[in-house]
Amino acid sequence: MNGFWAILLKEFAHIRREPTTLFFxxxxxxxxxxxxxxxxxxTIEDITTVVYNLDGRRDSRDLVAAFASTRxxxxxxxxxxxxxxxxxxxxxxxxxxxxxxxxxTERLLDGEQAVVQVLIDGSDSQVATTALNSAALLGxxxxxxxxxxxAEARQAAVARDPAGRVALPIEIRPRLLYNPNLESAHxxxxxxxxxxxxxxxxxxxxxxxxxxxxxxxxxxxxxxPVGRTGLMLGxxxxxxxIGFLETLIVLMVMVFVFSVPINGSLVLLLGLSLLFLLTALxxxxxxxxxxxxxxxxxxFAFMIMLPSILLSGFIFxxxxxxxxxxxxxxxxxxxxxxxxxxxIILRSAGLADLLPSVVGLVVCCAVVLTLSxxxxxxxxx
Amino acid sequence: MSGADGADxxxxxxxxxxxxxxFTAVDAVSFAVPRAAIFGFLGPNGSGKSTVIRMLCxxxxxxxxxxxxxxxxxxSEAEAIKRSIGYMSQKFSLYGDLSVExxxxxxxxxxxxxxxxxxxxxxxxxxxxxxxxxxxxxxxKLSGGWKQRLALACALIHEPDVLFLDEPTAGIDPVARRDLxxxxxxxxxxGVTLFVTTHYMDEAERCSHVGYIHMSRLIVxxxxxxxxxxxxxxxxxxxxxxxxxxxPADALARLRGVAHVRDVTLFGDVLHxxxxxxxxxxxxxxxxxQPANRVDLRPIAPxxxxxxxxxxxxxxxxxxx
Numbered sequence: 001m002n003g004f005w006a007i008l009l010k011e012f013a014h015i016r017r018e019p020t021t022l023f024f025x026x027x028x029x030x031x032x033x034x035x036x037x038x039x040x041x042x043t044i045e046d047i048t049t050v051v052y053n054l055d056g057r058r059d060s061r062d063l064v065a066a067f068a069s070t071r072x073x074x075x076x077x078x079x080x081x082x083x084x085x086x087x088x089x090x091x092x093x094x095x096x097x098x099x100x101x102x103x104x105t106e107r108l109l110d111g112e113q114a115v116v117q118v119l120i121d122g123s124d125s126q127v128a129t130t131a132l133n134s135a136a137l138l139g140x141x142x143x144x145x146x147x148x149x150x151a152e153a154r155q156a157a158v159a160r161d162p163a164g165r166v167a168l169p170i171e172i173r174p175r176l177l178y179n180p181n182l183e184s185a186h187x188x189x190x191x192x193x194x195x196x197x198x199x200x201x202x203x204x205x206x207x208x209x210x211x212x213x214x215x216x217x218x219x220x221x222x223x224x225p226v227g228r229t230g231l232m233l234g235x236x237x238x239x240x241x242i243g244f245l246e247t248l249i250v251l252m253v254m255v256f257v258f259s260v261p262i263n264g265s266l267v268l269l270l271g272l273s274l275l276f277l278l279t280a281l282x283x284x285x286x287x288x289x290x291x292x293x294x295x296x297x298x299x300f301a302f303m304i305m306l307p308s309i310l311l312s313g314f315i316f317x318x319x320x321x322x323x324x325x326x327x328x329x330x331x332x333x334x335x336x337x338x339x340x341x342x343x344i345i346l347r348s349a350g351l352a353d354l355l356p357s358v359v360g361l362v363v364c365c366a367v368v369l370t371l372s373x374x375x376x377x378x379x380x381x
Numbered sequence: 382m383s384g385a386d387g388a389d390x391x392x393x394x395x396x397x398x399x400x401x402x403x404f405t406a407v408d409a410v411s412f413a414v415p416r417a418a419i420f421g422f423l424g425p426n427g428s429g430k431s432t433v434i435r436m437l438c439x440x441x442x443x444x445x446x447x448x449x450x451x452x453x454x455x456x457s458e459a460e461a462i463k464r465s466i467g468y469m470s471q472k473f474s475l476y477g478d479l480s481v482e483x484x485x486x487x488x489x490x491x492x493x494x495x496x497x498x499x500x501x502x503x504x505x506x507x508x509x510x511x512x513x514x515x516x517x518x519x520x521x522k523l524s525g526g527w528k529q530r531l532a533l534a535c536a537l538i539h540e541p542d543v544l545f546l547d548e549p550t551a552g553i554d555p556v557a558r559r560d561l562x563x564x565x566x567x568x569x570x571x572g573v574t575l576f577v578t579t580h581y582m583d584e585a586e587r588c589s590h591v592g593y594i595h596m597s598r599l600i601v602x603x604x605x606x607x608x609x610x611x612x613x614x615x616x617x618x619x620x621x622x623x624x625x626x627x628x629p630a631d632a633l634a635r636l637r638g639v640a641h642v643r644d645v646t647l648f649g650d651v652l653h654x655x656x657x658x659x660x661x662x663x664x665x666x667x668x669x670x671q672p673a674n675r676v677d678l679r680p681i682a683p684x685x686x687x688x689x690x691x692x693x694x695x696x697x698x699x700x701x702x
Binding site for chain 1: 468473493519
């Protein structure tokens, strides 16, 4: 622990002299959170829709109104010939085309099946899936409504509800917990906090030792009695303090800007955030001991950042990944932290509920810190 | 430990060797430096000077042999050595974004000095190194000579008994160089042992002891006056002569072809020659090809440069044979 205070005070002096460090540590995460938080909105509404209604009578207009009232579709144009219809889709003015046949009303009245064609632009798979499901559901609902009216008229029903009206034989009643309005901010913003904290702390510390190596000051430190634990911790603690303040700020942005409430214990959340910070900073120090130059440090940091974003479950659900990728996720500290963040913030999970993730994070932290202290030698080999 | 002349030996190397893979950077180097000496360590780039310093400072483990500093073994007691030595590298290695005072405070804390002690030492070193006017200036904003003084002050904050300086005067102006040497003499006068590497022969002449390393091997070490009297430098049957002539370059070219002239080199506007004793002055003057009344001869003692050149050639001849 020799020299811990000397290094610690010196690091704070460096930070004071280099205000860009503070800018990078405090302002950039808030900007990133705000920008990405608004950008990553997976709730899909108002899909542009073009309507080619060859029937034009009341039943067909009701169907078009039913499309619009789902809020998934927004009718942007009515066309009156096949060429315009195809062109609207090809030009991208509409992502969905609804084509109602001329005999739509007759067929319904005659008790025959009416076929409505819905063309969907498949280039954006998320939009296409939403349109596909919504269109199918709409068809089903309309058919059910007509079927029940038909049954009521015939006094024959497969099932009735307690009020005696015709009803479906089986009714499934799903209820969404924790995020009832399916707001994507609730899912993404807590995850984004984990990713941004990882990003900032990793870059702050990965330079810590490389910079001294490049300046030649590390060589000077080697000939002093400074201990390697003192040196490592003296480098780590100032950035842990900054990282912790940054965590408080981004949590406030989450609560007050994105209206994502923290349902669970704030103390538990902050305690586990501190554990994650230590791990992320340790990872930065580890990079610092591997890299010979600052350029190499940046490259190493990116090597860690990419899997942290792609494999941690931040964007893509880990359950859907191929087994090797899924297993790889266990070696990434932020994987555990995302579970913890979402658990506490959304599901108000307690320590006992999060035990597997907490244990995973503790193991990561111990391994990373041990590795970086043991990698670091005061001797040149 | 005591040396042949009865003084304490502060730095000692016995067969000190360092290999990097197949390459031997330092090959069985042995020497001893007494207390308060200024040991000038010379040699071309890549000859192993810095490697020797790094081993003595305890940051590089010797592959073979033994080194001690203040009685501590460099391999097993490196941390004890680090507490009582100062080190100033050839590259400026302080924090440019910290002020002069902050840099000194930092090293004071690193060596675990109390706050009162740091204050006391800073005052003493501001006075010694003359950096008091710049205490609040950022280190990066100092000129080369002042940077070196600050580096020296930081290396001295814990009052080390031994100071290692790796090419301290490389690239600084002559005035700053002279001032720095005055400081070194002052330190030596206070009993600090100095180990200085340098490229400059005039700096070597100022040292109380010198060592010359060439191609990883220590060619010679000792007091400059003793080295100049070595038989190998001026072998039996030869003498050293200074030749003054109006056309030294022309004379040099002619003398290089004469059998009895073993070595001749230009020294400013005169020539230094090592000639066989049986070559008479008259023959030597004739060999210059200049009018006899325009040539002056004067017997001289060898310079340190003569010593190192002669001994390196001998060494090369021996290893080549």
